[in-house]
Amino acid sequence: xxxxxxxxxxxxxxxxxxxxxxxxxxxxxxxxxxxxxxxxxxxxxxxxxxxxxxxxxxxxxxxxxxxxxxxxxxxxxxxxxxxxxxxxxxxxxxxxxxxxxxxxxxxxxxxxxxxxxxxxxxxxxxxxxxxxxxxxxxxxxxxxxxxxxxxxxxxxxxxxxxxxxxxxxxxxxxxxxxxxxxxxxxxxxxxxxxxxx
Amino acid sequence: xxxxxxxxxxxxxxxxxxxxxxxxxxxxxxxxxxxxxxxxxxxxxxxxxxxxxxxxxxxxxxxxxxxxxxxxxxxxxxxxxxxxxxxxxxxxxxxxxxxxxxxxxxxxxxxxxxxxxxxxxxxxxxxxxxxxxxxxxxxxxxxxxxxxxxxxxxxxxxxxxxxxxxxxxxx
Numbered sequence: 001x002x003x004x005x006x007x008x009x010x011x012x013x014x015x016x017x018x019x020x021x022x023x024x025x026x027x028x029x030x031x032x033x034x035x036x037x038x039x040x041x042x043x044x045x046x047x048x049x050x051x052x053x054x055x056x057x058x059x060x061x062x063x064x065x066x067x068x069x070x071x072x073x074x075x076x077x078x079x080x081x082x083x084x085x086x087x088x089x090x091x092x093x094x095x096x097x098x099x100x101x102x103x104x105x106x107x108x109x110x111x112x113x114x115x116x117x118x119x120x121x122x123x124x125x126x127x128x129x130x131x132x133x134x135x136x137x138x139x140x141x142x143x144x145x146x147x148x149x150x151x152x153x154x155x156x157x158x159x160x161x162x163x164x165x166x167x168x169x170x171x172x173x174x175x176x177x178x179x180x181x182x183x184x185x186x187x188x189x190x191x192x193x194x195x196x197x
Numbered sequence: 198x199x200x201x202x203x204x205x206x207x208x209x210x211x212x213x214x215x216x217x218x219x220x221x222x223x224x225x226x227x228x229x230x231x232x233x234x235x236x237x238x239x240x241x242x243x244x245x246x247x248x249x250x251x252x253x254x255x256x257x258x259x260x261x262x263x264x265x266x267x268x269x270x271x272x273x274x275x276x277x278x279x280x281x282x283x284x285x286x287x288x289x290x291x292x293x294x295x296x297x298x299x300x301x302x303x304x305x306x307x308x309x310x311x312x313x314x315x316x317x318x319x320x321x322x323x324x325x326x327x328x329x330x331x332x333x334x335x336x337x338x339x340x341x342x343x344x345x346x347x348x349x350x351x352x353x354x355x356x357x358x359x360x361x362x363x364x365x366x367x368x
Contacts, residue, residue, distance in 0.1 A: 126250035
């Protein structure tokens with residue numbers, strides 16, 4: 001069964017009153033929704049709040065979900081819109097959230113101190129570069145690079161033409177390249193070698 | 198395909214999954230264009246850096262707390278009055294009863310709005326008597342103890358109907 005068909009079956013079960021169907025949808029989508037939110041709002045607590053709000057809204061609107069769009073696309077659209085609203089409300093606090101990325105339980109168990117420092121530096125650099133993008137550019141980069149969505153899906157999520165996605169992604173990558181230029185992959189490798197040596 | 202068009206496609210091919218024909222078209226152009234090839238190499242560096250930043254993962258215990266909080270919020274959602282009303286209207290079994298109740302309400306409201314308004318002053322007196330009440334003041338009652346006896350003469354003079362003196366306030 002394809003993901004779309006599987007999702008529609010769960011939606012139908014939910015409409016029939018099966019609560020476990022909604023739980024299954026939550027377990028399936030909570031992680032990607034959280035990850036998008038985490039890249040968009042840059043604080044673990046805020047991202048968790050946004051994820052909960054997304055799922056509450058999905059629960060309210062699911063009886064009216066027509067099934068013409070993919071559930072994933074619809075759900076990500078709600079996520080991005082909430083994140084954009086959130087970012088607009090918290091725009092003054094946006095730069096304070098980067099270091100919060102480091103407090104999260106992301107470290108693999110086998111990671112040594114040097115690797116941990118390197119990973120934290122890299123995470124901070126990339127988070128800051130993404131954070132500098134305008135909110136809609138940031139949303140498109142997150143959906144493309146970290147969720148690997150096709151441009152067609154991104155255009156549906158963002159409510160714009162596919163051509164706009166192409167142009168916006170091109171502009172976003174130009175900015176990211178400039179922000180990340182001092183930290184290119186060769187530089188990162190050198191820093192890593194230096195830390196070990 | 199010109200270089201400007203290809204550069205947008207380079208971002209698309211490097212940043213995620215791309216249809217094979219699009220990838221082939223870009224590769225064909227890159228094979229013959231050193232400027233675009235250099236641009237693609239720089240963009241690939243950027244993409245690799247973005248991808249190498251680890252994604253946020255939550256441990257299972259975080260998700261346990263998350264699910265518990267979500268369950269509480271969903272339970273609160275179920276108890277919200279508008280949710281109950283919406284659920285009632287969504288149930289097909291309630292469609293006819295809801296339609297009937299709505300129609301009855303509309304008829305009742307219409308009848309209440311269109312009905313003739315009642316007289317503002319309720320009175321037990323016969324219609325022609327109201328004007329006489331003002332004439333029978335306490336002084337008149339005191340000064341005319343035998344009013345009943347002379348009422349016939351008075352009625353004949355004023356053209357009033359058959360009204361007793363007691364009924365309009367006399368003794």
